[in-house]
Amino acid sequence: MGHGEHEPGAAVFEFPATSxxxxxRRGSDGVLRYGDLSPALTELLxxxxxxxxxxxxxxEVGGPRLTYRELWHSAxxxxxxxxRHGIGYGDRVAVHMPTSARWVQAFLGALLSGAVPVxxxxxxxxxxxxxxxxxxxxxxxxxxxxxxxxSTAYIDDGAALDDPALLxxxxxxxxxxxxxxxxxxxxxxxxxxxxxxxxxxxxGLRNLVLLPLxxxxxxxxxxxxxxxxxxxxxxxxxxxxxxxxxxxxRIDTVSATPRIFAGLVPELVAxxxxxxxxxxxxxxxxxxxxxAAAPVALTTALRxxxxxxxxxxxxxxxxxxxxxxxxxxxxxxxxxSTLGFAFGGTELALSGPQASAxxxxxxxxxxxxxxxxxxxPGASAARFSGSWFHTGDFVSIDADGLVRVxxxxxxxxx
Numbered sequence: 402m403g404h405g406e407h408e409p410g411a412a413v414f415e416f417p418a419t420s421x422x423x424x425x426r427r428g429s430d431g432v433l434r435y436g437d438l439s440p441a442l443t444e445l446l447x448x449x450x451x452x453x454x455x456x457x458x459x460x461e462v463g464g465p466r467l468t469y470r471e472l473w474h475s476a477x478x479x480x481x482x483x484x485r486h487g488i489g490y491g492d493r494v495a496v497h498m499p500t501s502a503r504w505v506q507a508f509l510g511a512l513l514s515g516a517v518p519v520x521x522x523x524x525x526x527x528x529x530x531x532x533x534x535x536x537x538x539x540x541x542x543x544x545x546x547x548x549x550x551x552s553t554a555y556i557d558d559g560a561a562l563d564d565p566a567l568l569x570x571x572x573x574x575x576x577x578x579x580x581x582x583x584x585x586x587x588x589x590x591x592x593x594x595x596x597x598x599x600x601x602x603x604x605g606l607r608n609l610v611l612l613p614l615x616x617x618x619x620x621x622x623x624x625x626x627x628x629x630x631x632x633x634x635x636x637x638x639x640x641x642x643x644x645x646x647x648x649x650x651r652i653d654t655v656s657a658t659p660r661i662f663a664g665l666v667p668e669l670v671a672x673x674x675x676x677x678x679x680x681x682x683x684x685x686x687x688x689x690x691x692x693a694a695a696p697v698a699l700t701t702a703l704r705x706x707x708x709x710x711x712x713x714x715x716x717x718x719x720x721x722x723x724x725x726x727x728x729x730x731x732x733x734x735x736x737x738s739t740l741g742f743a744f745g746g747t748e749l750a751l752s753g754p755q756a757s758a759x760x761x762x763x764x765x766x767x768x769x770x771x772x773x774x775x776x777x778p779g780a781s782a783a784r785f786s787g788s789w790f791h792t793g794d795f796v797s798i799d800a801d802g803l804v805r806v807x808x809x810x811x812x813x814x815x
Contacts, residue, residue: 411764411789412756413748424593425746432788433746434768438589441560443512445589446628447473453631456605461502462637462646469631472506474554479510479543482550488541490515490557493568495534497521498545500614500638505624507543508614510550512566515557516540519568519580522615532577533570536776562586568775569617571719580775581617581719588621590768591722594745595626598727599680599713606632607650609643611657617723618684622715623656644672654680655707659699659714666702675707683714683730684723700730716740720790721747722769726804740796740804745769750789751798759799760807763792 425433439445450473458469467475488494494511496518498504511518519537521530523545534542543549560566566585572578595601608627612619614636627634635650637643643665646652655678657665662683669675681703703712712730717723728741743749746767753761766788773781784791795807 411750411752412759412761413750430788432766432768432770433748434586435590435593435746438562438586438593440562441558441564441585442566442588442625443556443558443560445592446509447556447558449628449631456631457633458628459502459505460633460635460650462635462640462650465502467502467506472509475506476509477513477554477556478551479506479549480513480515480557481552481555483510483514483516483541484555485552486541486550488514488516490559491565492516492540493519493537495519495521495537495539495542496615497523497530497534497542499523500619500636502636503545503549504614505634505636507549508620511543513556515559517565517568520570520615520620522570522613524613525578529577533580536577537568537570537580538776560585562589567621569615569620569719571617579777579780581771582773582775583617583621583722583771587722587769587771588625590746591621591724592626592629594724594747594769595622595715596630598744599626599682601626601630601632603630603632606630606654607635607652608632608654608656609635609637609646609650609652611637611643611655611661612684617719618658618715618717619656622684622717622723623682642668642672644669644674647674647678651677653677654682656682656684659683662703663699666699666706669706670702673706676709678707678710681707681710681712681730683712703730714739714741718790718792720771720784720792721765721767722771724769725765725767728803738805740794740806742802742804749798749802749804751796752791753795760797761795763794763796763804764789765792766790 424435426436428434450469454470455468458472460466494516496507508518519539521533562585565582566588567583569581570578610623614620637646640646715727717725725747726741727744750764751761770790796804798804
Protein backbone atom coordinates (compact mmCIF):
# COMPACT_ATOMS: atom_id res chain seq x y z
CA MET A 402 0.00 0.00 0.00
CA GLY A 403 1.02 3.58 -0.51
CA HIS A 404 2.39 6.45 1.54
CA GLY A 405 0.86 9.64 2.88
CA GLU A 406 -2.66 10.55 1.87
CA HIS A 407 -4.80 7.68 0.59
CA GLU A 408 -8.18 7.83 -1.05
CA PRO A 409 -10.71 6.34 1.44
CA GLY A 410 -11.82 2.90 0.34
CA ALA A 411 -9.21 2.65 -2.38
CA ALA A 412 -6.41 0.17 -2.92
CA VAL A 413 -3.16 1.93 -3.83
CA PHE A 414 -0.72 0.24 -6.21
CA GLU A 415 2.93 1.28 -6.30
CA PHE A 416 5.42 0.13 -8.89
CA PRO A 417 8.86 1.45 -9.85
CA ALA A 418 8.62 4.47 -12.14
CA THR A 419 9.69 3.71 -15.71
CA SER A 420 11.50 7.03 -16.13
CA UNK A 421 13.66 9.36 -14.07
CA UNK A 422 13.02 7.36 -10.89
CA UNK A 423 16.14 8.72 -9.21
CA UNK A 424 14.88 12.31 -9.67
CA UNK A 425 11.59 11.66 -7.85
CA ARG A 426 11.10 12.29 -4.16
CA ARG A 427 7.94 11.88 -2.12
CA GLY A 428 6.56 15.13 -0.70
CA SER A 429 4.86 15.67 2.62
CA ASP A 430 1.50 15.20 0.89
CA GLY A 431 2.54 11.72 -0.30
CA VAL A 432 2.88 12.74 -3.96
CA LEU A 433 6.06 11.90 -5.87
CA ARG A 434 7.72 15.04 -7.22
CA TYR A 435 10.68 15.89 -9.41
CA GLY A 436 13.43 17.59 -7.45
CA ASP A 437 15.25 19.20 -10.38
CA LEU A 438 12.56 21.20 -12.18
CA SER A 439 13.06 24.72 -13.47
CA PRO A 440 11.06 27.31 -11.50
CA ALA A 441 8.75 27.85 -14.47
CA LEU A 442 8.14 26.65 -18.02
CA THR A 443 9.33 29.97 -19.47
CA GLU A 444 12.73 29.56 -17.81
CA LEU A 445 13.20 26.04 -19.20
CA LEU A 446 12.31 27.20 -22.70
CA UNK A 447 14.56 30.25 -22.41
CA UNK A 448 17.52 28.02 -21.57
CA UNK A 449 16.80 25.81 -24.58
CA UNK A 450 16.55 28.81 -26.89
CA UNK A 451 20.04 29.91 -25.90
CA UNK A 452 21.39 26.36 -26.30
CA UNK A 453 19.89 25.72 -29.74
CA UNK A 454 19.70 29.24 -31.21
CA UNK A 455 20.07 28.40 -34.90
CA UNK A 456 18.34 25.03 -34.90
CA UNK A 457 14.87 24.82 -36.45
CA UNK A 458 12.25 24.93 -33.73
CA UNK A 459 9.01 24.75 -35.71
CA UNK A 460 8.32 23.97 -39.35
CA GLU A 461 4.95 24.35 -40.97
CA VAL A 462 4.93 22.40 -44.21
CA GLY A 463 4.19 24.94 -46.94
CA GLY A 464 4.49 27.75 -44.41
CA PRO A 465 6.98 29.37 -42.01
CA ARG A 466 10.19 27.73 -40.84
CA LEU A 467 11.42 29.28 -37.60
CA THR A 468 14.67 28.75 -35.71
CA TYR A 469 14.66 28.88 -31.93
CA ARG A 470 15.97 32.47 -32.08
CA GLU A 471 13.29 33.53 -34.58
CA LEU A 472 10.48 31.81 -32.69
CA TRP A 473 11.52 33.26 -29.33
CA HIS A 474 11.94 36.75 -30.79
CA SER A 475 8.52 36.72 -32.44
CA ALA A 476 6.86 35.31 -29.32
CA UNK A 477 8.49 37.91 -27.09
CA UNK A 478 7.24 40.68 -29.40
CA UNK A 479 3.72 39.23 -29.15
CA UNK A 480 4.18 39.26 -25.37
CA UNK A 481 5.22 42.91 -25.58
CA UNK A 482 2.14 43.67 -27.65
CA UNK A 483 -0.07 41.95 -25.09
CA UNK A 484 1.57 43.98 -22.34
CA ARG A 485 0.70 47.19 -24.22
CA HIS A 486 -2.91 45.98 -24.18
CA GLY A 487 -2.72 45.74 -20.39
CA ILE A 488 -2.13 41.97 -20.24
CA GLY A 489 0.20 40.79 -17.50
CA TYR A 490 0.85 38.25 -14.79
CA GLY A 491 -2.12 35.96 -14.07
CA ASP A 492 -4.37 37.30 -16.84
CA ARG A 493 -5.91 34.81 -19.27
CA VAL A 494 -5.24 34.89 -23.00
CA ALA A 495 -7.29 32.58 -25.22
CA VAL A 496 -5.52 30.95 -28.18
CA HIS A 497 -8.23 30.09 -30.69
CA MET A 498 -6.82 29.19 -34.09
CA PRO A 499 -5.94 26.14 -36.20
CA THR A 500 -2.73 24.21 -35.63
CA SER A 501 0.07 26.14 -37.34
CA ALA A 502 3.34 27.93 -36.70
CA ARG A 503 1.20 30.97 -35.89
CA TRP A 504 -0.49 28.94 -33.14
CA VAL A 505 2.91 28.16 -31.61
CA GLN A 506 3.94 31.83 -31.74
CA ALA A 507 0.66 32.93 -30.16
CA PHE A 508 0.84 30.30 -27.41
CA LEU A 509 4.41 31.20 -26.50
CA GLY A 510 3.60 34.91 -26.71
CA ALA A 511 0.78 34.48 -24.21
CA LEU A 512 3.09 32.48 -21.97
CA LEU A 513 5.91 35.03 -22.12
CA SER A 514 3.53 37.86 -21.30
CA GLY A 515 3.00 36.32 -17.86
CA ALA A 516 -0.56 35.38 -18.74
CA VAL A 517 -2.16 31.93 -18.55
CA PRO A 518 -2.81 30.64 -22.09
CA VAL A 519 -6.31 29.24 -22.58
CA UNK A 520 -6.36 26.54 -25.25
CA UNK A 521 -9.58 26.69 -27.28
CA UNK A 522 -9.76 23.78 -29.76
CA UNK A 523 -10.40 24.97 -33.30
CA UNK A 524 -12.78 22.03 -33.83
CA UNK A 525 -15.27 23.28 -31.24
CA UNK A 526 -18.57 24.55 -32.64
CA UNK A 527 -18.57 28.38 -32.54
CA UNK A 528 -21.21 28.55 -29.81
CA UNK A 529 -19.22 26.18 -27.55
CA UNK A 530 -15.96 28.01 -28.30
CA UNK A 531 -17.59 31.29 -27.29
CA UNK A 532 -18.79 29.72 -24.05
CA UNK A 533 -15.30 28.36 -23.33
CA UNK A 534 -13.76 31.79 -23.86
CA UNK A 535 -16.40 33.37 -21.63
CA UNK A 536 -16.01 30.69 -18.95
CA UNK A 537 -12.23 31.17 -18.87
CA UNK A 538 -12.75 34.91 -18.32
CA UNK A 539 -10.17 35.54 -21.00
CA UNK A 540 -8.80 39.07 -21.00
CA UNK A 541 -7.65 38.80 -24.63
CA UNK A 542 -8.27 36.47 -27.57
CA UNK A 543 -5.58 35.55 -30.09
CA UNK A 544 -7.54 34.44 -33.14
CA UNK A 545 -6.78 33.20 -36.65
CA UNK A 546 -7.37 36.49 -38.46
CA UNK A 547 -5.49 39.76 -38.51
CA UNK A 548 -2.06 40.60 -37.11
CA UNK A 549 -0.97 39.36 -33.73
CA UNK A 550 -0.08 41.94 -31.06
CA UNK A 551 3.38 43.34 -31.63
CA SER A 552 5.66 45.61 -29.64
CA THR A 553 9.06 45.72 -27.95
CA ALA A 554 10.20 42.24 -26.91
CA TYR A 555 9.10 41.33 -23.39
CA ILE A 556 9.47 38.24 -21.17
CA ASP A 557 7.82 37.83 -17.77
CA ASP A 558 9.83 35.26 -15.80
CA GLY A 559 8.27 35.76 -12.39
CA ALA A 560 6.16 32.60 -12.27
CA ALA A 561 6.60 29.83 -9.68
CA LEU A 562 6.01 26.08 -9.78
CA ASP A 563 2.62 26.28 -8.07
CA ASP A 564 1.32 29.06 -10.31
CA PRO A 565 -1.25 28.23 -13.02
CA ALA A 566 0.51 27.97 -16.39
CA LEU A 567 -2.20 26.64 -18.72
CA LEU A 568 -5.97 26.34 -18.89
CA UNK A 569 -6.92 23.42 -21.11
CA UNK A 570 -10.55 22.45 -21.73
CA UNK A 571 -11.71 18.87 -21.87
CA UNK A 572 -15.06 17.43 -22.88
CA UNK A 573 -17.07 16.75 -26.01
CA UNK A 574 -17.90 18.74 -29.12
CA UNK A 575 -21.57 18.80 -28.09
CA UNK A 576 -21.40 19.92 -24.48
CA UNK A 577 -19.66 22.59 -22.45
CA UNK A 578 -16.11 21.37 -21.71
CA UNK A 579 -14.51 21.75 -18.30
CA UNK A 580 -11.43 23.90 -17.84
CA UNK A 581 -8.47 22.05 -16.34
CA UNK A 582 -5.95 24.16 -14.46
CA UNK A 583 -2.39 22.96 -15.06
CA UNK A 584 0.45 24.48 -13.04
CA UNK A 585 4.07 25.00 -14.03
CA UNK A 586 4.89 21.92 -11.96
CA UNK A 587 2.27 19.86 -13.80
CA UNK A 588 3.65 20.85 -17.22
CA UNK A 589 7.34 20.55 -16.32
CA UNK A 590 6.74 17.16 -14.67
CA UNK A 591 4.89 15.87 -17.72
CA UNK A 592 7.71 17.09 -19.97
CA UNK A 593 10.35 15.37 -17.79
CA UNK A 594 8.30 12.16 -17.72
CA UNK A 595 7.85 12.01 -21.49
CA UNK A 596 11.52 12.77 -22.21
CA UNK A 597 12.65 10.08 -19.78
CA UNK A 598 10.13 7.43 -20.79
CA UNK A 599 10.63 7.81 -24.54
CA UNK A 600 14.35 8.53 -24.31
CA UNK A 601 14.07 11.65 -26.46
CA UNK A 602 17.53 12.66 -27.73
CA UNK A 603 19.01 16.15 -27.84
CA UNK A 604 20.84 15.73 -31.13
CA GLY A 605 18.24 16.70 -33.68
CA LEU A 606 14.85 15.08 -33.01
CA ARG A 607 12.37 15.93 -35.81
CA ASN A 608 8.85 15.23 -34.59
CA LEU A 609 5.94 15.25 -37.03
CA VAL A 610 3.11 16.21 -34.68
CA LEU A 611 -0.29 15.33 -36.12
CA LEU A 612 -2.13 15.91 -32.85
CA PRO A 613 -4.17 19.07 -32.24
CA LEU A 614 -1.95 21.56 -30.42
CA UNK A 615 -4.96 22.84 -28.47
CA UNK A 616 -5.14 19.51 -26.62
CA UNK A 617 -2.87 18.41 -23.79
CA UNK A 618 -1.69 15.43 -25.87
CA UNK A 619 -0.39 17.75 -28.58
CA UNK A 620 0.82 20.77 -26.60
CA UNK A 621 2.02 19.32 -23.30
CA UNK A 622 3.12 15.85 -24.39
CA UNK A 623 4.66 16.55 -27.82
CA UNK A 624 5.31 20.23 -28.50
CA UNK A 625 6.88 21.06 -25.12
CA UNK A 626 9.03 17.90 -24.72
CA UNK A 627 10.35 18.35 -28.27
CA UNK A 628 11.32 21.94 -27.48
CA UNK A 629 12.82 20.83 -24.15
CA UNK A 630 15.38 18.66 -25.99
CA UNK A 631 16.03 21.21 -28.72
CA UNK A 632 14.09 19.26 -31.31
CA UNK A 633 12.08 20.40 -34.31
CA UNK A 634 8.28 20.29 -34.29
CA UNK A 635 6.99 19.69 -37.82
CA UNK A 636 3.37 20.59 -38.50
CA UNK A 637 1.56 19.56 -41.67
CA UNK A 638 -1.97 20.99 -41.46
CA UNK A 639 -2.43 21.29 -45.22
CA UNK A 640 0.00 18.72 -46.58
CA UNK A 641 -1.30 16.64 -49.47
CA UNK A 642 1.13 13.79 -48.94
CA UNK A 643 2.45 12.92 -45.51
CA UNK A 644 4.59 10.23 -47.12
CA UNK A 645 6.49 13.02 -48.89
CA UNK A 646 6.71 15.00 -45.64
CA UNK A 647 8.39 12.05 -43.92
CA UNK A 648 11.14 12.09 -46.54
CA UNK A 649 11.52 15.82 -47.22
CA UNK A 650 11.58 16.81 -43.56
CA ARG A 651 13.78 13.90 -42.44
CA ILE A 652 11.19 12.84 -39.86
CA ASP A 653 12.39 10.42 -37.19
CA THR A 654 9.38 10.66 -34.84
CA VAL A 655 5.66 10.66 -35.64
CA SER A 656 3.02 11.55 -33.04
CA ALA A 657 -0.69 11.03 -33.63
CA THR A 658 -3.78 9.32 -32.27
CA PRO A 659 -4.57 5.74 -33.26
CA ARG A 660 -7.44 7.03 -35.40
CA ILE A 661 -5.12 9.36 -37.31
CA PHE A 662 -2.58 6.57 -37.85
CA ALA A 663 -5.31 4.23 -39.09
CA GLY A 664 -6.32 6.81 -41.68
CA LEU A 665 -2.72 7.19 -42.85
CA VAL A 666 -1.97 3.49 -43.32
CA PRO A 667 -3.30 3.16 -46.92
CA GLU A 668 -1.23 6.13 -48.17
CA LEU A 669 1.89 5.00 -46.35
CA VAL A 670 1.54 1.42 -47.58
CA ALA A 671 1.40 2.70 -51.15
CA UNK A 672 4.47 4.91 -50.74
CA UNK A 673 6.69 2.93 -48.32
CA UNK A 674 8.25 6.09 -46.96
CA UNK A 675 8.85 5.20 -43.31
CA UNK A 676 12.41 3.88 -43.35
CA UNK A 677 13.83 6.85 -41.42
CA UNK A 678 11.26 6.87 -38.63
CA UNK A 679 12.60 5.67 -35.28
CA UNK A 680 9.73 6.48 -32.91
CA UNK A 681 5.96 6.15 -33.19
CA UNK A 682 4.06 7.82 -30.37
CA UNK A 683 0.35 7.07 -30.15
CA UNK A 684 -1.28 9.54 -27.81
CA UNK A 685 -4.46 8.06 -26.45
CA UNK A 686 -6.94 10.09 -24.46
CA UNK A 687 -8.71 7.93 -21.92
CA UNK A 688 -11.90 7.61 -23.98
CA UNK A 689 -10.08 6.58 -27.16
CA UNK A 690 -7.80 4.00 -25.58
CA UNK A 691 -10.63 2.62 -23.46
CA UNK A 692 -12.61 2.09 -26.68
CA ALA A 693 -9.79 -0.16 -27.97
CA ALA A 694 -8.90 2.28 -30.74
CA ALA A 695 -5.37 0.86 -31.08
CA PRO A 696 -6.02 -2.76 -32.02
CA VAL A 697 -3.36 -5.30 -32.79
CA ALA A 698 -4.00 -4.90 -36.52
CA LEU A 699 -2.94 -1.25 -36.45
CA THR A 700 0.14 -1.98 -34.36
CA THR A 701 1.13 -4.73 -36.81
CA ALA A 702 0.58 -2.48 -39.83
CA LEU A 703 2.74 0.25 -38.29
CA ARG A 704 5.48 -2.27 -37.53
CA UNK A 705 5.58 -3.17 -41.23
CA UNK A 706 5.51 0.47 -42.35
CA UNK A 707 8.15 1.63 -39.86
CA UNK A 708 10.41 -1.40 -39.40
CA UNK A 709 13.09 0.53 -37.46
CA UNK A 710 10.68 2.32 -35.13
CA UNK A 711 9.68 1.63 -31.57
CA UNK A 712 5.99 2.12 -30.88
CA UNK A 713 4.62 3.57 -27.68
CA UNK A 714 1.09 4.32 -26.60
CA UNK A 715 0.68 7.06 -24.02
CA UNK A 716 -2.62 7.12 -22.18
CA UNK A 717 -3.88 9.98 -20.11
CA UNK A 718 -6.48 12.65 -19.52
CA UNK A 719 -6.29 16.41 -19.72
CA UNK A 720 -6.47 16.34 -15.91
CA UNK A 721 -3.22 14.33 -15.82
CA UNK A 722 -1.48 16.63 -18.34
CA UNK A 723 -2.26 14.08 -21.04
CA UNK A 724 0.01 11.39 -19.60
CA UNK A 725 -0.17 8.70 -16.93
CA UNK A 726 0.26 5.28 -18.49
CA UNK A 727 2.56 4.02 -21.22
CA UNK A 728 3.10 0.76 -23.03
CA UNK A 729 5.65 -0.34 -25.60
CA UNK A 730 3.44 -1.63 -28.43
CA UNK A 731 6.46 -3.12 -30.17
CA UNK A 732 6.54 -5.89 -27.61
CA UNK A 733 2.83 -6.12 -26.84
CA UNK A 734 0.60 -8.80 -28.28
CA UNK A 735 -2.73 -7.55 -26.87
CA UNK A 736 -2.72 -3.83 -27.63
CA UNK A 737 -6.48 -3.47 -27.75
CA SER A 738 -7.40 -3.77 -24.07
CA THR A 739 -4.15 -2.53 -22.57
CA LEU A 740 -3.73 0.97 -21.16
CA GLY A 741 -0.14 0.52 -19.97
CA PHE A 742 2.14 0.95 -16.97
CA ALA A 743 2.37 4.02 -14.78
CA PHE A 744 5.43 6.12 -15.58
CA GLY A 745 7.16 9.23 -14.35
CA GLY A 746 5.71 10.18 -10.97
CA THR A 747 2.23 8.80 -11.64
CA GLU A 748 0.80 6.47 -9.00
CA LEU A 749 -2.38 4.47 -9.25
CA ALA A 750 -5.22 3.46 -6.98
CA LEU A 751 -8.44 1.51 -7.50
CA SER A 752 -11.76 2.41 -5.94
CA GLY A 753 -14.75 0.13 -5.49
CA PRO A 754 -15.79 -3.10 -3.81
CA GLN A 755 -13.28 -5.21 -5.79
CA ALA A 756 -10.37 -2.79 -5.46
CA SER A 757 -8.30 -5.06 -3.25
CA ALA A 758 -8.65 -7.79 -5.90
CA UNK A 759 -7.27 -5.52 -8.60
CA UNK A 760 -10.53 -4.35 -10.21
CA UNK A 761 -12.21 -0.97 -9.90
CA UNK A 762 -12.28 2.66 -10.97
CA UNK A 763 -8.81 3.97 -11.81
CA UNK A 764 -7.48 6.85 -9.71
CA UNK A 765 -4.25 8.73 -10.47
CA UNK A 766 -2.01 11.09 -8.58
CA UNK A 767 1.40 12.56 -9.35
CA UNK A 768 3.24 15.81 -10.06
CA UNK A 769 1.53 15.98 -13.46
CA UNK A 770 -2.03 15.75 -12.03
CA UNK A 771 -4.16 18.88 -11.83
CA UNK A 772 -5.67 19.92 -8.52
CA UNK A 773 -9.03 21.18 -9.77
CA UNK A 774 -11.19 22.46 -12.56
CA UNK A 775 -11.37 26.17 -13.22
CA UNK A 776 -14.53 27.90 -12.03
CA UNK A 777 -16.33 24.60 -11.41
CA PRO A 778 -16.28 23.61 -7.72
CA GLY A 779 -18.98 20.97 -8.18
CA ALA A 780 -17.04 19.08 -10.84
CA SER A 781 -13.82 19.50 -8.84
CA ALA A 782 -15.42 17.95 -5.75
CA ALA A 783 -16.77 15.05 -7.84
CA ARG A 784 -13.53 14.18 -9.63
CA PHE A 785 -10.72 15.29 -7.29
CA SER A 786 -10.29 13.86 -3.80
CA GLY A 787 -7.24 15.25 -2.07
CA SER A 788 -4.36 14.50 -4.44
CA TRP A 789 -6.28 11.80 -6.33
CA PHE A 790 -8.05 12.23 -9.66
CA HIS A 791 -10.99 9.90 -10.40
CA THR A 792 -10.59 8.99 -14.08
CA GLY A 793 -14.04 7.43 -14.50
CA ASP A 794 -12.52 4.32 -16.12
CA PHE A 795 -12.98 0.82 -14.74
CA VAL A 796 -9.83 -1.24 -15.11
CA SER A 797 -7.84 -4.16 -13.76
CA ILE A 798 -4.24 -3.96 -12.56
CA ASP A 799 -2.16 -7.13 -12.57
CA ALA A 800 0.71 -8.07 -10.30
CA ASP A 801 3.27 -6.39 -12.59
CA GLY A 802 1.36 -3.11 -12.67
CA LEU A 803 -0.10 -3.48 -16.17
CA VAL A 804 -3.45 -1.69 -16.44
CA ARG A 805 -6.15 -3.08 -18.69
CA VAL A 806 -9.51 -1.56 -19.47
CA UNK A 807 -12.74 -3.25 -18.39
CA UNK A 808 -15.03 -2.46 -21.36
CA UNK A 809 -18.13 -3.65 -19.54
CA UNK A 810 -18.08 -0.88 -16.94
CA UNK A 811 -17.55 2.86 -17.05
CA UNK A 812 -18.34 5.77 -14.76
CA UNK A 813 -20.25 8.55 -16.47
CA UNK A 814 -18.79 12.01 -16.09
CA UNK A 815 -16.74 14.71 -17.76
